[in-house]
Amino acid sequence: MFNREHTDIKDKELIFRDLLSTGRSTMLALGKESDPICEFALSTAAGLEKTPRLLESRFLYDARGSEIYENICAQPEYYLTRTEASMLDRFAAQISRITGSVTLLELGSGNSAKMDSLFREFLEQSSRIRYLPVDVSSSALRQAGKDIRRKFPDVHVIGIHSTYEKMFPLLSCFSPSLILFLGSTIGNLDEQETIRFFSRMTRQMEDGDFFLLGIDLVKDPALLEAAYNDAAGVTREFTRNLFVRMNRELGSGIDLETVEHEAKYNPDLRRIEIAARFDRGQQIRISPLGRTFSVRSGEKIRTEISRKFVLDEMPPFLSAFGLELREVFTDEKKWFGLLLLQKTRPSTLKPIYDA
Template sequence: MTRRPSALHTPARPRFTLTRRLAADHAARTLRADVAAGLTATPKTLPPKWFYDARGSALFEEITRLPEYYPTRAEREILQARAQEIAALTGARTLAELGSGSSEKTRLLLDALGPGLRSYAPLDVSDSALREAGEALIRDYPRLDVAATVADFESALTLPDTPGPHLLAFLGSTIGNLDAGQRAAFLTAVRAALGPDDALLLGADLVKDAGVLRRAYDDAQGVTAEFNKNVLHVLNRELDADFDPDTFTHRAVWNAVEERVEMHLRSDRAQTVKVKALDLAVDFERDEDLRTEISVKFRRSALTDELAAAGLTVRRWWTDPQERFALLLAFVR
């Protein structure tokens, strides 16, 4: 007699999955391309994503706890006050998140979405951050599946094949790191990825007093300065460069025309930096700036218009009590 396999012995479907959509050398190739383009441009620039090695990520977590740096606290206040409303308005069965990192703030949404939520789908370039956060979440949320994706949202954006409706979260005002053209392309990609019942939850820092903004990016303890200079350590390690971080000064500048904070590293003297991996020699004049980040601050009407141009309608706009930061919920038009 042949014995049938018992259903009790059927392997359980894994609750945590990790899909890699980036080639193994993606980060190395992208870093080389960004540095070659940025250090030979006028003015010199680097994308802010290269701040975030392990040391840079730890420094940024420290920044979020500084008294001058309000965005993280303000966004959390809004989420605490509005998460239940967001859940009711979206009925999301999958929460997707771009640039999720540790996913800490996301727990407010996971709790609000409750038993109807079936899947959390974080997308990040960091394999280790996704794995660490995902394993913690499946432990703390026994009914939740985590479908993580290693991907770069700036180059490819697709939502996972998980139960809808989807709520796509892009928090932290990371959208402010994109210039106008990049934002238009990003929002168009978001619109293409969303289905008719899906929604976008977007965090955006708002225009405010220039002094408040400068202090948020140039704190009294100098943590942001160390964070800014960390990108030079990254280039030294990854590209065999010979930057001396002590010869650069951190600057936070309010660009009133573009309504954005810019972070710069200013060369304290004339010098030549060699980037051996690129066979590149970069000349800096005294007081020449290397721009390492833009952080655009938004006004309601202009940002709503940007989303509308991409085919997204803002249905809710919430701020913290001091109106420093906004969280908006948008649907396909």
């Protein structure tokens, strides 16, 4: 394993091409040029300046956050992971037949646990396959790498510690590829962020590359709300951990006893909205920036959204980005959807340039 600092995309391309040719499993960090504490501080301050206040959900996943998320996935109310994993078991062979032999690149890969059935099917086609998990959580990547090497020695794993956005400019290095975005993680982005995500990603995909998208579908609000309010209080701990992280990394000085987890379904926006509600007023310090924000008693700070989707609405939306539907899969209860798409032509939308 090694970490290196590289600011230039061309340098990164060369490193990747080198790593791909050696076949050595490793881990690489993109964006090491920026200071992670400073990035967290700036993002938190920007979110606390907004009305209503909100924090970027990617910061939920420090080492402890990733651990708690795995525990959420095991809760009986959290049907998403179980449902999607059993669909992948059922449809992996069909997916691999459609894509043929490709590099597997997973965005927001977490523990990579759902990949097993795909690895098995792709290893039927080729004696050795390549897998690039991309995640902001270095602890999750490290553990996933170890687990995969133990279970599947013929999978060449290159873990990439990075945001999705920093990875996009390098996507063409791995073509032909199947890019996976599972767990309905796309639902954590609001509508504008989703458009920006697809616009930037598809501009960097080569024609013929595939994309597998897992989405949680609109259903009874009681089932949705239960999934984000598990009886064991694991999701509550996940929300509170963000403030534990702020205290540790930003010196925020928050009394954690005042932070309560709230998750409600907003039917107009078709999304679960998760917030921390403060039972008493607080002064939140962002020490690296020398700033303090006052939070009123009863005030909520949004920590995450989880949008829910209607299956039939997705193909026309994705087609505007040049992604054509190749196959759609769902479970018996129609709770979850998997869309296999292929980049066939340029986006018909105006490009959105990186800030």
